[in-house]
Amino acid sequence: MAEKVLMKGNEAMAESAIRAGCRFFFGYPITPQTELAAYMSKQMPKCGGTYLQAESEIAAINMVYGASAAGARVMTSSSSPGISLKGEGISYMAGCDLPGVIVNVQRGGPGLGGIQPSQSDYWQATRATGHGDFQIMVYAPSTVQEMADYAYLAFDKADEYRIPVMILADGMLGQMMEPVLMPEPKDELPEKPWATTGHKNERKHNIVDSLYLTPDALERLNRERFERYEVIKANEQRAELFMCDDAEIVLVAFGASARIARSAVVAAREQGIKAGLIRPITLWPFPTDAFESVMDTARDFLVVEMNMGQMVEDVRLVSEGRVPVEFFGRTGGIIPTPAEVLKRIEAAHERVGE
Amino acid sequence: MSAEEKVVFERPHALLPVITNYCPGCPHGIVHRLVAETIDELGIEGETVGVAPVGCAVTSVDFFGCDMIEAAHGRAPAVATAVKRVHPNNVVFAYQGDGDLASIGMAETVHAATRGENITVIFINNAIYGMTGGQMAPTSLPHQITQTSPYGRDTTTAGFPIRVSELLSSLDGVAYLERVTVDSPKNVRKAKKAIKKAFQNQIDGVGYSLIEVVSTCPTNWGLSPQDSFNWMRENMLPYYPLGVYKDVVADGFANAAEAAAARSADCPVAHPEKAGA
Numbered sequence: 001m002a003e004k005v006l007m008k009g010n011e012a013m014a015e016s017a018i019r020a021g022c023r024f025f026f027g028y029p030i031t032p033q034t035e036l037a038a039y040m041s042k043q044m045p046k047c048g049g050t051y052l053q054a055e056s057e058i059a060a061i062n063m064v065y066g067a068s069a070a071g072a073r074v075m076t077s078s079s080s081p082g083i084s085l086k087g088e089g090i091s092y093m094a095g096c097d098l099p100g101v102i103v104n105v106q107r108g109g110p111g112l113g114g115i116q117p118s119q120s121d122y123w124q125a126t127r128a129t130g131h132g133d134f135q136i137m138v139y140a141p142s143t144v145q146e147m148a149d150y151a152y153l154a155f156d157k158a159d160e161y162r163i164p165v166m167i168l169a170d171g172m173l174g175q176m177m178e179p180v181l182m183p184e185p186k187d188e189l190p191e192k193p194w195a196t197t198g199h200k201n202e203r204k205h206n207i208v209d210s211l212y213l214t215p216d217a218l219e220r221l222n223r224e225r226f227e228r229y230e231v232i233k234a235n236e237q238r239a240e241l242f243m244c245d246d247a248e249i250v251l252v253a254f255g256a257s258a259r260i261a262r263s264a265v266v267a268a269r270e271q272g273i274k275a276g277l278i279r280p281i282t283l284w285p286f287p288t289d290a291f292e293s294v295m296d297t298a299r300d301f302l303v304v305e306m307n308m309g310q311m312v313e314d315v316r317l318v319s320e321g322r323v324p325v326e327f328f329g330r331t332g333g334i335i336p337t338p339a340e341v342l343k344r345i346e347a348a349h350e351r352v353g354e
Numbered sequence: 355m356s357a358e359e360k361v362v363f364e365r366p367h368a369l370l371p372v373i374t375n376y377c378p379g380c381p382h383g384i385v386h387r388l389v390a391e392t393i394d395e396l397g398i399e400g401e402t403v404g405v406a407p408v409g410c411a412v413t414s415v416d417f418f419g420c421d422m423i424e425a426a427h428g429r430a431p432a433v434a435t436a437v438k439r440v441h442p443n444n445v446v447f448a449y450q451g452d453g454d455l456a457s458i459g460m461a462e463t464v465h466a467a468t469r470g471e472n473i474t475v476i477f478i479n480n481a482i483y484g485m486t487g488g489q490m491a492p493t494s495l496p497h498q499i500t501q502t503s504p505y506g507r508d509t510t511t512a513g514f515p516i517r518v519s520e521l522l523s524s525l526d527g528v529a530y531l532e533r534v535t536v537d538s539p540k541n542v543r544k545a546k547k548a549i550k551k552a553f554q555n556q557i558d559g560v561g562y563s564l565i566e567v568v569s570t571c572p573t574n575w576g577l578s579p580q581d582s583f584n585w586m587r588e589n590m591l592p593y594y595p596l597g598v599y600k601d602v603v604a605d606g607f608a609n610a611a612e613a614a615a616a617r618s619a620d621c622p623v624a625h626p627e628k629a630g631a
Contacts, residue, residue: 024440050439054432055465062429062462066436069423070403070444074436092426196421196437198444201400205370207415209424 004179009147010035010077012180013103013167014043016148017075019185020155022101023049024074026063028056028082031115032171033105036077057082061089061102068098069208071195073155077103079171080121081112083129090164091130095210097225099158101151102136103167105174108333116333117171117256122310125168126284133222135229137165137236138283140254144178146281152183159190161232168283170306172256172335232285239287240279243269244294247276249348250323252315253304254280257336261304264341273349283311291318299352301325304341306334366390368399368419375413379572379579382411382478384536385545386418389449389476392550393420396557402445403437405430407459409451410484428459431466434473445556447474453483456492456516463522470527470561470610474552477518480569481590488574492516495593500574519566519599526614529561531599535568535591537583560603561610568594 007015014036017025025040027033037053044051054060060076067074078086083104093100104125108118125138137157139150147169154165196206212218243265244250253261258279268275278294280287301323303312312327319325328344330336365371369390376382393399402420406412408427415422425433430448438446455463455477466473482500483489490503493515497506507515519531530552534545545567552563568590570582577585598604602613618624 024436026436052435052439055461058429059432059462059465062426062432063436063439065425065429066405066423066433067440069433070437070440072440088426089429096424196403196423197441198401198403199399199421205419206421207424208422209415211412211415211424 002181002184004181006177007144007180008035008175008177009144009169010105010174011039012144012148013077013151013169014039015182016151017101017155018043018047018049019183020073020152021186021189022073022075022155023047024067024072025049025051026054026060026067026074026076028054028060028078030079030082032107032117032174033077033079033103035174036103036105057085058088061086064100064102065089065093065096065098068093068100069096069196071192071197073159073189075101075103077105079105079107080109080118083121083124087130089130090136091132091134092210093164094130094134094136095132096208097162098164098208099162100164101154101158101167102164103151103169106168106170108331114333115171117173117306117335118331118333119170119255119257119305120307120310120331121168122283122305122307125166126286126314129166134225135284137161137163137232137285138168139165140168140281140283141173142255142258142279142281144173144176144180147173148180148182150281157236159192161228163228163232168255170256236282237285237287237289238281239290240281241290241293242277242279244276244278246274246297247294248274248297248299248352249276249302249345250294250298250300251275251277251302251304251341251345252280252311253277254283254311257304257306260336260338261341263338264345267338267342268345268349271346273345275345280311286314286318288318291315295322298323300348302344302348303327304336305329306336307331366394368393368402370417370419372417374417376410377573379570379582380410381536381567381569384542385476385478385567385569386414388536388542388546388549389447390418391546392553395550396553398445398553398557401443402447403441405434405437405446405448407448407450407454408485409454411449411451411478412485414449428454428457429462430454431459431462431471431473431475435466435469435471438471438473445474445553447476447553449476450478451484452477452479452481452491452493456518464525467522467562467564468525468527470529470614472556472559472561474556475562475564476549477564477566478569479518479566479594480571481515482571482574484571484574488571493518493594495589515593517594519564522564523599526617527562527610528564528600529602529610530555530563531566532601533566533568533594533596533599535586535596537587555603559609566594568596
């Protein structure tokens with residue numbers, strides 16, 4: 001019988017990745033994801049895996065690209081400034097339809113920013129991780145348990161859709177400890193007949209490539225890839241609805257800020273305010289279905305983020321003017337307090353009226 | 355074919371029967387052939403994975419018969435590192451140009467070399483960016499005229515060319531470095547020998563091997579293929595002398611690690627096995 005263990009979020013993601021069959025980790029030191037790489041450097045040699053500290057974030061993501069091309073389950077982790085450097089490699093992975101898992105334990109930006117928790121890479125993760133027409137799947141865990149669960153699931157989804165998958169965490173989730181139940185180690189991994197493993201004189205040579213000098217060919221491939229994205233949008237949306245059944249003031253928050261928003265919702269309910277919370281777990285695909293399910297009761301969306309307002313734009317796109325969308329955020333590494341969020345809920349409640 | 359006739363020359367199996375997109379007179383064709391002949395002779399096509407980064411030879415993913423991976427500009431050593439780590443029994447080679455290897459990918463080059471990755475690198479140094487139309491490269495010579503050094507490379511502002519083989523020869527992870535060219539049958543044979551040795555080293559676990567091929571770019575140099583070779587002999591070979599820059603086996607070591615251990619013999623922390631001796 002498996003037992004819960006007390007783990008840091010960063011370590012839980014690492015252990016869970018190993019259990020998902022990841023035997024290759026390439027990274028570069030950066031705060032606040034340090035524990036993840038340290039855990040990998042300790043555990044990989046014990047399970048026949050490879051931990052390699054790359055010379056740069058750029059080299060690390062290109063090692064992920066190479067290991068993925070060679071058919072392996074592979075992971076890298078970093079924090080915001082490092083993810084910017086990985087953008088090139090992630091774009092190439094998308095262009096070559098290579099699976100792989102990228103962890104971003106976000107910190108405040110722009111530039112060197114700070115080392116305190118932030119959610120200011122939402123746009124980067126969901127809009128423009130790198131150049132070109134592509135998306136990656138993005139999971140936003142909110143607990144250490146979810147960090148383990150989605151790190152585990154990310155490998156399956158990456159292989160299923162041949163897509164890079166990001167775990168968008170932050171310094172608060174990465175550093176905090178909670179009890180976690182680890183998933184079972186996988187012993188069977190999917191076949192990858194497309195991988196460059198050496199053709200053994202048994203098949204035509206495999207090519208991993210994103211270069212298409214003929215515009216027609218490139219357009220056709222991009223269109224095919226976006227058809228796959230439509231399948232992902234239809235099948236892979238995930239969100240948690242908390243106290244949403246009759247909710248008028250619907251908060252929207254992911255990751256660390258969702259923990260605070262949840263407390264604020266509970267406090268608002270105690271005052272008799274019909275508040276609820278939509279917590280997107282997949283940021284891409286954005287869980288539009290969850291929003292549709294509250295449109296009948298919702299009179300106000302209050303988006304709470306640890307940034308200057310990024311996911312709020314996706315909420316406006318879903319709402320399409322049907323429900324007003326407001327924003328409350330703290331930035332620079334500051335975590336909003338439940339009390340400040342509650343004040344916003346109260347104000348919204350007053351505005352909306354009885 | 356009559357009984358007396360026998361095949362003495364044919365396309366290597368590892369070079370696919372396709373039309374390449376290289377310019378007339380470009381030595382890529384010669385070097386591709388030498389790599390493919392090597393793969394055939396060592397019987398490793400089924401185990402070989404090639405990595406072709408951005409540059410003219412990025413399209414070689416379609417020309418070599420082994421499994422091939424395109425890499426981002428400069429990143430082939432990182433990609434090749436990972437492929438080799440995943441499949442240590444595969445033969446992994448990177449085929450890179452000078453802008454790719456010595457400019458945008460210099461960090462990846464130096465670190466793959468210093469890690470002693472057991473891979474083979476074929477480095478084409480023709481002192482110019484070919485694919486983008488003839489810009490100044492890290493190996494462009496002083497006063498060499500290119501599209502982006504129209505008054506000649508001014509070393510006071512653009513700095514000096516990088517001698518890659520000399521630079522890498524100081525690194526402990528490196529097993530074998532040789533600079534060759536392919537301007538004559540004699541030199542082609544020498545280049546072939548070096549390339550084959552660089553692949554054999556990998557199979558034998560000797561370590562990181564890089565062959566620098568001093569080459570030409572008739573199109574962007576604005577010279578005929580033969581005049582290009584003349585210019586290369588006259589100007590490039592004095593700056594980039596041919597020869598072996600490192601060979602740990604010739605130095606009496608089994609591999610790069612052994613040579614590195616001998617070099618650091620007086621450093622106690624590097625030699626825990628000597629503790630208490």
